[in-house]
Amino acid sequence: MAASLGYANVKGFVEGIPAWKKAGLPVAVEPQHILSEISQGVSFVLIDLRPKTLAEKGYIPGAVNLPLEKLKAAKKQFPKQKNAPIFVYDEKDERALLAINIIKNWGYTNIAYIPGGLESWKKAGGKVEVGKPSSKIVYVHKPRPGTFSVEEFKKLLKSPTLPANYFILDVREVNETQEGSFPHAVNIPLGELEKRLNEIPKDKTIIIHCATxxxxxxxxxxxKRAGFKAYYLNANVSFENGKYKIEPKD
Incomplete structure (x- = not known):
């Protein structure tokens, strides 16, 4: 698609987000994603890195004001769960990237920044609050809607046979399954799913996974829209040398 638009120097990172993070590269998140998380009631930490006087003139609802210069001193406020979603923003993306490196060095694995900060949030239609933002992090983990427990899934995989009331659906591309797949899993790539719904049993609990x-x-x-009893793994899944690794994302 990019090439058809006239761009000649286009490259793809085929290994995906897990490998991107493993390489130590920063992750950006669009305001629309934050808005979607809010609408679903998903738990996350949102940090406004700007000076207090600037944050009081307007900040993203729910954001905690921890100026970059004071971030290190606030380490003990951060969640015990090292995979808790943490989003940061500032006027300058360079400062947000500095914050990501600080938090990453504390062992957190699910950090991203909002490019453009508050201005990009406004352009996306996000509301802005004025006044004194909170300076204390309060994080209460809640499972994402529709997620299946990773620990319970691992127990299913260890069973000699998959219980008759479960159906594992792998929505990766066919070439990805060459790296490995779970026992009893059926592969139907996401792009083909709506045309192949008749291959999925409606009398079973469907557990869906991909790579991220x-x-x-x-x-x-x-x-869910088609009336199936379905759940999905909110996890990074990888296969290597006949073994699998499942890392919960939050």
Missing amino acids: GIRAEMAYNIL
Whole structure:
């Protein structure tokens, strides 16, 4: 698509987000994603890195004001869960990237910044609050709607046979399954899912997975609209040398 628009120097990072993070590269998140998380009641930490006087003139609802210069001193405020979603923003993206490195060095694995900060939030239609923002982090973990427990899924995989009331759906591309797949899983790529719903049993609990949880969540929404009893793994899933690794995202 990019090439057809006239761009000649286009590259793709085929390994996806897990490998991107493993390489130590920063992750950006669009305001629309934050708005979606809010609408679903998903728990996350949102940090406004700007000076207090600037934050009081307007900030993203729910944001905690921890100026970059004071961030290190606030380490003990951060969640015990090292995979808790943490989003940061500032007037300058360079400062947000500095904050990401600080928080990452504390062992947190699910950090991203909002490019453009408050201005990009406004352009996306996000509301802005004026006044004194909170300076204390309060994080209460809540499972994302439609998610299936990673620990329970691992127990299913260890069973000699998959219980008759479950159906594992792998929505990765066919070439991705060459790296490995779960026992008893059926592969139907996300792009083919709506045309192949007749291959999925309606009398079973469907557990969906992909490589990062993103496509699995999209598949979950498709099946939910179609009347299936479905759940998805919000996890990074990888296969290597006949073994699998499942890392919960939050």
